[in-house]
Amino acid sequence: MDDSMISLKDMGSFHIGGREIEVKERPVKEVVLTKNGVPVQFDPNGTYQVEQMYVQYFIPRDLRGKIPLLLWHGGSLTGATYETTPDGREGWLNYFLKRGWAVYNSDAVERGRSGWSLHAEAFQDEPIIFPKKDQFERFRIGAGKGSYNKDRDKRRILQNNQFPVEYFDDFTRQIVPRWAKSDDATLAAYMKLVEKIGPCIIVAHSQAGPFAFRVAQALPDQVKAIIAVEPANGGDTQYSERLKNTPILTVYGDYISQDERWTHIRGKTMAYFQALRSEGGMVDILDLPELGITGNSHLMMMDRNNLQIARAIQEWLEKRGFYR
Amino acid sequence: MDDSMISLKDMGSFHIGGREIEVKERPVKEVVLTKNGVPVQFDPNGTYQVEQMYVQYFIPRDLRGKIPLLLWHGGSLTGATYETTPDGREGWLNYFLKRGWAVYNSDAVERGRSGWSLHAEAFQDEPIIFPKKDQFERFRIGAGKGSYNKDRDKRRILQNNQFPVEYFDDFTRQIVPRWAKSDDATLAAYMKLVEKIGPCIIVAHSQAGPFAFRVAQALPDQVKAIIAVEPANGGDTQYSERLKNTPILTVYGDYISQDERWTHIRGKTMAYFQALRSEGGMVDILDLPELGITGNSHLMMMDRNNLQIARAIQEWLEKRGFYR
Numbered sequence: 023m024d025d026s027m028i029s030l031k032d033m034g035s036f037h038i039g040g041r042e043i044e045v046k047e048r049p050v051k052e053v054v055l056t057k058n059g060v061p062v063q064f065d066p067n068g069t070y071q072v073e074q075m076y077v078q079y080f081i082p083r084d085l086r087g088k089i090p091l092l093l094w095h096g097g098s099l100t101g102a103t104y105e106t107t108p109d110g111r112e113g114w115l116n117y118f119l120k121r122g123w124a125v126y127n128s129d130a131v132e133r134g135r136s137g138w139s140l141h142a143e144a145f146q147d148e149p150i151i152f153p154k155k156d157q158f159e160r161f162r163i164g165a166g167k168g169s170y171n172k173d174r175d176k177r178r179i180l181q182n183n184q185f186p187v188e189y190f191d192d193f194t195r196q197i198v199p200r201w202a203k204s205d206d207a208t209l210a211a212y213m214k215l216v217e218k219i220g221p222c223i224i225v226a227h228s229q230a231g232p233f234a235f236r237v238a239q240a241l242p243d244q245v246k247a248i249i250a251v252e253p254a255n256g257g258d259t260q261y262s263e264r265l266k267n268t269p270i271l272t273v274y275g276d277y278i279s280q281d282e283r284w285t286h287i288r289g290k291t292m293a294y295f296q297a298l299r300s301e302g303g304m305v306d307i308l309d310l311p312e313l314g315i316t317g318n319s320h321l322m323m324m325d326r327n328n329l330q331i332a333r334a335i336q337e338w339l340e341k342r343g344f345y346r
Numbered sequence: 347m348d349d350s351m352i353s354l355k356d357m358g359s360f361h362i363g364g365r366e367i368e369v370k371e372r373p374v375k376e377v378v379l380t381k382n383g384v385p386v387q388f389d390p391n392g393t394y395q396v397e398q399m400y401v402q403y404f405i406p407r408d409l410r411g412k413i414p415l416l417l418w419h420g421g422s423l424t425g426a427t428y429e430t431t432p433d434g435r436e437g438w439l440n441y442f443l444k445r446g447w448a449v450y451n452s453d454a455v456e457r458g459r460s461g462w463s464l465h466a467e468a469f470q471d472e473p474i475i476f477p478k479k480d481q482f483e484r485f486r487i488g489a490g491k492g493s494y495n496k497d498r499d500k501r502r503i504l505q506n507n508q509f510p511v512e513y514f515d516d517f518t519r520q521i522v523p524r525w526a527k528s529d530d531a532t533l534a535a536y537m538k539l540v541e542k543i544g545p546c547i548i549v550a551h552s553q554a555g556p557f558a559f560r561v562a563q564a565l566p567d568q569v570k571a572i573i574a575v576e577p578a579n580g581g582d583t584q585y586s587e588r589l590k591n592t593p594i595l596t597v598y599g600d601y602i603s604q605d606e607r608w609t610h611i612r613g614k615t616m617a618y619f620q621a622l623r624s625e626g627g628m629v630d631i632l633d634l635p636e637l638g639i640t641g642n643s644h645l646m647m648m649d650r651n652n653l654q655i656a657r658a659i660q661e662w663l664e665k666r667g668f669y670r
Contacts (some may be wrong), residue, residue: 027407028354033440035429037519042496045477053474053526055421055553059578060610062484068477069496074519076426083351097379100459102400105359116357134459135424137522140475150377151464153369153392160386172366172393195361195398198461202377229379254383286384 028119029083037136038218039211040074043143072144073204075211076101076135077128080115086122088344089221089246093127094212096228097254098152098197100134101127103227107324108189108196114225114323117332121345126219130230131208133198144207149199157194161320162277162284163187180277184317184325193324205233212237216244223247223344225335228320229254231291239264247342249273249335252320254287256294266302270295271338273308273331275318284320308334352443353407361460362542363535364398367467396468397528399535400425400459401452404439410446412668413545413570417451418536420552421578422476422521424458425451427551431648432513432520438549438647441656445669450543454554455532457522468531473523481518485644486601486608487511504601508641508649517648529557536561540568547571547668549659552644553578555615563588571666573597573659576644578611580618590626594619595662597632597655599642608644632658 050065078101079090093115095103104115104127118125132138132145139145155170157163158177163185164170169178179187186193212233216222221244226234231253238245239261250272257265272295278284295305310318315330322331339345374389402425403414417439419427428439428451442449456462456469463469479494481487482501487509488494493502503511510517536557540546545568550558555577562569563585574596581589596619602608619629634642639654646655663669 026355028357030352030354031350033352034434034436035426036434037426037516040519055524055526055578060607060614062607064474064476065480066474066477068479070475070477071515071518071521078429100461102359102361102459105402110358110360112358129459134461135426135453135520135522137424137458137519140473140523149464150388150390151394152388153390153394155392156389191395192361194395195364195461196459197395198459199464200379202379254379283384283386290384 025120028116030080030119031083032081033079035076035078037074037076039131039214040072043070043072043139043141044068045070045141045143070139070141070144072139073131073207073211074136075128075131075215077126077215079124079126080119081124082119082122084122085124086346087118087124087339088346089223090124090126090219091118092215092219092222092224093125094224094226094230094234095130096230098157098200100129100196100198102134102196104323107186107328108193109186112329114328114332117329118336121336126215128215131211132201132204145201145204147201147203149201151197151199154191154194157197158190160283162275162281163190163319166281182317183319184327185319185321186324186326193321209233209236213240216241220244221246223249223339225249225251226253227251227323231255232257235265238268242268247271247339247344251322253291256291259294259297262297262301262303265298269304269306269342270298271306271308271335273322273335274310275320275322276311276316306338308338349444352440354404354443355407356405357403359400359402361398361400363538364396364455367394367396367463367465368392369394369465369467394463394465394468396463397455397531397535398460399452399455399539401450401539403448403450404443405448406443406446408446409448410670411442411448411663412670413547414448414450414543415442416539416543416546416548417449418548418550418554418558419454420554422481422524424453424520424522426458426520428647431510431652432517433510436653438652438656441653442660445660450539452539455535456525456528469525469528471525471527473525475521475523478515478518481521482514484607486599486605487514487643490605506641507643508651509643509645510648510650517645533557533560537564540565544568545570547573547663549573549575550577551575551647555579556581559589562592566592571595571663571668575646577615580615583618583621586621586625586627589622593628593630593666594622595630595632595659597646597659598634599644599646600635600640630662632662
């Protein structure tokens with residue numbers, strides 16, 4: 023493996039899934055779309071494509087991963103999650119490409135290049151976006167509530183944090199609006215993607231965790247493994263039996279026991295894993311602090327030791343027989 | 347040149363530009379962000395990063411382009427414009443990478459992975475999105491007004507159209523909302539990008555055309571050439587003298603003289619080019635039908651003969667001395 027290069031036999035993108043809606047009885051307006059441009063009639067009535075998902079793919083020249091990796095980002099984020107770190111180091115996308123995995127990196131429905139709908143016919147609720155303090159305090163970068171300050175020097179950071187905190191403000195440029203009631207549309211597009219790709223491994227961060235489990239429940243022959251990085255939740259326990267042949271690796275960072283909300287999320291998800299195990303499921307827990315890897319935030323794919331964690335995932339994939 | 351492979355010494359992404367806003371005195375709500383998730387307090391008040399721009403970059407192993415190409419997409423679109431075609435062929439991004447150009451492909455402010463702001467503190471107007479009929483009739487795919495029909499078989503297509511019309515509905519998945527009053531923010535982010543990259547060549551489609559001319563006016567030592575693909579407009583004639591050392595190639599597709607709106611847009615832009623020439627500017631016009639290349643829509647980077655047009659651009663770049 024030449025770590026200095028990425029050799030691809032193909033790369034490209036596509037949009038998948040979604041549906042058509044009809045918008046009716048809205049007023050026509052006249053709008054100018056570019057400075058000093060020609061005014062155009064803007065008639066919003068008509069047919070729209072909505073709830074599609076954007077996917078960018080990279081196929082290495084020397085394939086060593088037996089099946090593709092699907093990278094699914096977390097809430098308020100896009101596929102940019104995996105491309106880089108806020109301080110400009112390599113992200114997990116490059117790491118896995120260099121090791122010979124075909125990688126499909128997507129923007130969940132309504133985020134990023136997937137686009138979003140203005141019309142209530144598609145999205146019934148209002149988009150929301152969180153201010154900077156929320157990411158700082160909720161993603162285990164700052165030391166909990168009240169730790170954020172607009173003035174960088176006054177921010178209280180969790181001790182020995184691996185997140186590149188001096189680039190926190192740069193990180194916040196990645197944040198995009200989200201909708202609270204679009205889970206079904208998001209799930210439907212992820213289903214379409216897995217149906218298109220066939221046998222695959224899902225790497226799911228945070229909000230994407232429950233989507234990965236639910237897609238695997240529905241398509242257990244296609245989803246051959248799940249790497250759930252601090253999943254926001256598990257799947258549905260009534261379908262646990264369907265996942266018994268899908269090995270799962272879950273990864274947790276540091277500071278969780280100090281944080282009531284994360285303790286609750288992990289506890290609930292661990293109960294789900296317990297249910298999977300009782301049905302014969304294979305769940306491996308990678309608790310980073312237990313291995314002596316300390317200081318990881320919720321955004322471990324951007325943390326200073328992000329490639330150390332990628333390496334642990336790579337080793338697990340090898341051990342589970344997905345690599346040649 | 348090995349046309350079957352893309353060999354990169356680096357790839358990644360970053361967000362550039364934008365500013366902070368303060369949102370105040372909005373009510374706090376409680377929201378559930380994932381199905382069966384833990385409710386969280388959603389306090390929208392605070393600091394937000396807005397008006398940043400997403401840029402994905404690819405640096406080939408064997409650099410042959412002397413300076414990077416910056417790909418700027420048109421209105422209602424994102425950088426996906428250049429990645430692929432609706433029928434899954436290779437886009438211009440791959441074409442230029444395979445020829446050894448460093449390429450920076452961006453999503454304009456407020457589109458795609460650049461994110462967008464919900465708050466009037468940043469965006470003063472409402473987003474707009476066009477229905478399918480608009481792209482069909484306005485991008486010179488269908489035969490003008492009334493040519494779109496929801497039923498594919500009833501659509502009236504411009505004769506010999508090079509757009510992969512049977513994939514028109516797939517194309518519409520790429521469409522994203524836009525804002526009419528965000529030109530200054532968009533321009534500011536493009537300026538930051540050119541300042542970061544240094545000497546470069548801009549490939550600008552449609553709406554991005556006037557942005558390219560305006561950035562070049564402001565940074566004539568950095569923008570070494572502009573390829574304006576059916577630009578929506580020119581720059582400001584009072585600064586024509588500043589562009590006299592920036593060679594410009596402009597490319598026009600077919601059917602323009604049959605279409606009142608496109609005739610007007612081209613006429614206005616040609617008057618701008620005339621002004622540039624009168625100040626010593628170098629403007630080359632690539633009128634595809636005049637060369638016997640017929641049937642090109644406004645989306646020529648997705649048309650069936652998209653690589654033929656890329657080749658013509660490549661030849662111009664070579665002739666102008668930007669390639670070794």
